[in-house]
Amino acid sequence: MADREYFDSLPPFESEAQTELSRRDFITGTSLAITSVVATGAALSPLLNAREVPTKDELLQKHYKQLTTEDKKTIFARLETEVKNDYGADVKIRDPQPLDGVEYAYILNIGRCIGCRKCVYACMKENNTSRDPQIQYIRVLKLNQGSVDLETSSHDYPENEAADPNYYYMPVQCHQCRKPPCIKVCPVKATWMEKDGVVVVDHNWCIGCRYCEAACPYHARRFNFSKTTIAPEDINPDMGYLSNRIRPLGTMEKCTFCLHRTREGKYPACHDACPTGARKFGNLRDPESEVRKILERERVYVLKQEIGTLPRFYYVFAK
Amino acid sequence: MMTHEKPALWWLFFFVPAILALSLFLFYHTLQSKSAPKEPKLINAKFYKVETARGQTLENKSIVGNCHLCHAYWVAIPKTNQTSIPRFAHAGIQLKHGENGRCYNCHQITDRNNYVADDGSDIMVQLPEKLCARCHGLIYKDWQLGTHGKWTGMWQAQKNGDRKTYTCTQCHDPHDPKFKYNTIAPAPVWPPKYIRTKLEHGPVGPASQYLIEDEPKEIF
Numbered sequence: 001m002a003d004r005e006y007f008d009s010l011p012p013f014e015s016e017a018q019t020e021l022s023r024r025d026f027i028t029g030t031s032l033a034i035t036s037v038v039a040t041g042a043a044l045s046p047l048l049n050a051r052e053v054p055t056k057d058e059l060l061q062k063h064y065k066q067l068t069t070e071d072k073k074t075i076f077a078r079l080e081t082e083v084k085n086d087y088g089a090d091v092k093i094r095d096p097q098p099l100d101g102v103e104y105a106y107i108l109n110i111g112r113c114i115g116c117r118k119c120v121y122a123c124m125k126e127n128n129t130s131r132d133p134q135i136q137y138i139r140v141l142k143l144n145q146g147s148v149d150l151e152t153s154s155h156d157y158p159e160n161e162a163a164d165p166n167y168y169y170m171p172v173q174c175h176q177c178r179k180p181p182c183i184k185v186c187p188v189k190a191t192w193m194e195k196d197g198v199v200v201v202d203h204n205w206c207i208g209c210r211y212c213e214a215a216c217p218y219h220a221r222r223f224n225f226s227k228t229t230i231a232p233e234d235i236n237p238d239m240g241y242l243s244n245r246i247r248p249l250g251t252m253e254k255c256t257f258c259l260h261r262t263r264e265g266k267y268p269a270c271h272d273a274c275p276t277g278a279r280k281f282g283n284l285r286d287p288e289s290e291v292r293k294i295l296e297r298e299r300v301y302v303l304k305q306e307i308g309t310l311p312r313f314y315y316v317f318a319k
Numbered sequence: 320m321m322t323h324e325k326p327a328l329w330w331l332f333f334f335v336p337a338i339l340a341l342s343l344f345l346f347y348h349t350l351q352s353k354s355a356p357k358e359p360k361l362i363n364a365k366f367y368k369v370e371t372a373r374g375q376t377l378e379n380k381s382i383v384g385n386c387h388l389c390h391a392y393w394v395a396i397p398k399t400n401q402t403s404i405p406r407f408a409h410a411g412i413q414l415k416h417g418e419n420g421r422c423y424n425c426h427q428i429t430d431r432n433n434y435v436a437d438d439g440s441d442i443m444v445q446l447p448e449k450l451c452a453r454c455h456g457l458i459y460k461d462w463q464l465g466t467h468g469k470w471t472g473m474w475q476a477q478k479n480g481d482r483k484t485y486t487c488t489q490c491h492d493p494h495d496p497k498f499k500y501n502t503i504a505p506a507p508v509w510p511p512k513y514i515r516t517k518l519e520h521g522p523v524g525p526a527s528q529y530l531i532e533d534e535p536k537e538i539f
Contacts, residue, residue, distance in 0.1 A: 024327065025327070025328075028328050028331055031335060032331070032334075032335070032338075035335060035338040035339055035342065036338065038342045039338055039341055039342040042342045042346050045346075109466075114372075114498065114500060115503075116500065116502060116503045116504060117366075117503065117504035117505070117506075118366055118367065118502065118504055120504060120507075121362050121363075121366035121367050121504045122366070122367035124362060124367075125362050125367045126367075131359035131360065131362075132359045133510070134507060134508045134509075136507055139507070155507070156506045156507055156509070157506060158505075158506050159503040159504070159505055159506070160503075162503045163498070163500065163501075163503065229359045230359060231358060231359050231360070231361055233361060234359075234361045234362060262474065265473040265474060265475060265481075266472075266473060266474070267471060267472070267473075267474055269367070271471075272369045272471045273367050273368075273369060274469070275370060275371055275372045275374065275469075275490075275500050275502070276371075276372050276469070276490070276498065276500070277371075277467070277468045277469030277470075277485070277490070280465060280466075281474055282474045282475070283474065283475060286475065289474070289475070290464060290465030290466070293464045293465065293466070294464070294465065294466045297464070297466065298466060316466075318461070318466055318467070319458060319461065319467060
């Protein structure tokens with residue numbers, strides 16, 4: 001009994017007073033809850049963009065080197081459907097294999113380049129690179145006569161400053177080096193050098209870390225910051241899996257010496273587009289090819305030779 | 320709660336508007352990215368057309384290589400003091416070929432359908448390289464090797480038709496050989512925010528033409 005009196009004399013529990021919910025508290029609590037849910041939803045809204053979330057097949061796709069012929073058929077069919085859905089163009093993806101006894105070399109005659117940039121745009125057309133934001137594999141440098149001083153060169157000279165005899169022009173693209181720094185730094189081995197010398201990227205394996213772009217001394221690598229924007233009429237439907245398919249968002253891309261063309265014996269697109277014949281391409285292992293003959297006779301220059309990348313892209317000063 | 324203190328949860332006055340502003344900002348960003356992208360322009364076909372440095376002007380010329388249209392018939396041989404003056408149908412031609420100022424150094428004076436070799440014999444008009452080789456022999460050798468000039472087709476030509484070699488006059492206008500090629504494609508397009516056009520903290524010395532503080536001046 002004394003306990004009962006003792007407990008009765010105590011002030012009431014705070015919890016009793018708090019079980020009453022005032023209107024003020026109700027309104028503030030609800031508005032807080034609603035705004036926090038809305039803020040979370042807005043923050044997670046980029047996930048609604050379905051393209052960034054991979055499909056199961058895409059997620060489980062193996063590295064290119066482990067694919068069998070049947071795997072490749074299914075994968076290419078899936079990629080062709082994706083291109084049709086995204087861009088509305090019918091394309092054909094194939095996978096030409098490297099030719100035996102072939103090592104490609106590219107020679108650029110600085111004495112004849114006029115800096116017209118036709119090679120740049122022919123490359124964009126052939127390789128289905130993004131138009132907006134613009135991705136170009138070839139960069140044409142405009143240098144002062146007298147030395148190869150890259151630091152005072154210009155790579156965004158306007159059209160009216162091309163074909164200027166007081167300067168010379170030097171296009172730079174992926175040199176397909178014999179000792180490429182880019183493949184050494186790839187953490188997932190999504191890029192490697194093929195038998196014929198071309199350095200390729202498996203775009204479905206690439207994680208987009210851009211280490212290769214940082215490692216390349218020639219800044220030959222390009223990253224897809226956004227989804228490739230290209231008009232369906234402008235798409236080149238003849239695609240190679242490793243070379244000119246439409247690259248997914250967040251992967252690296254670069255010049256591949258148009259391997260979907262060169263592995264079938266044709267010249268790269270930039271070679272054909274050059275109006276002055278400054279570009280030469282061929283098989284270095286063939287003693288009768290023009291690249292062998294040029295390298296034996298002309299004054300050859302290798303860009304950033306001191307780094308030791310041993311590029312397969314040579315510059316000559318010839319007439 | 321009913322006392323004279325500050326109203327309960329007074330910090331909500333700041334917190335709720337901040338949350339609202341944050342969610343509006345995020346919604347705005349989502350709305351922006353969901354707008355339809357504008358259709359990209361096609362690359363102008365003349366920027367990737369396979370042609371030579373004389374390609375555009377050659378297309379418009381109908382008489383080039385067709386001398387026989389007039390010269391199938393006998394035309395008088397000009398006098399010695401007129402062999403450097405183009406007349407009649409050729410009056411519009413200006414010969415700017417360096418030291419070579421005489422028409423009949425290249426054209427056969429007795430048969431204007433052909434060119435002339437060193438010994439006076441004829442060279443067919445389909446073989447201008449033999450004519451040009453008379454003076455430009457070293458370039459001719461380079462052209463045969465592939466160093467000079469342009470050829471397309473297959474990089475390992477094994478049969479006829481694999482290689483299309485452009486001959487001299489398909490790139491060089493023989494009366495005015497200096498290149499006047501004017502299909503120049505535009506410069507790369509970069510978003511303006513990536514282009515650094517001025518020093519951010521003012522010039523720091525004579526090297527500031529090449530450096531911005533310690534970094535080399537670089538634009539993407």
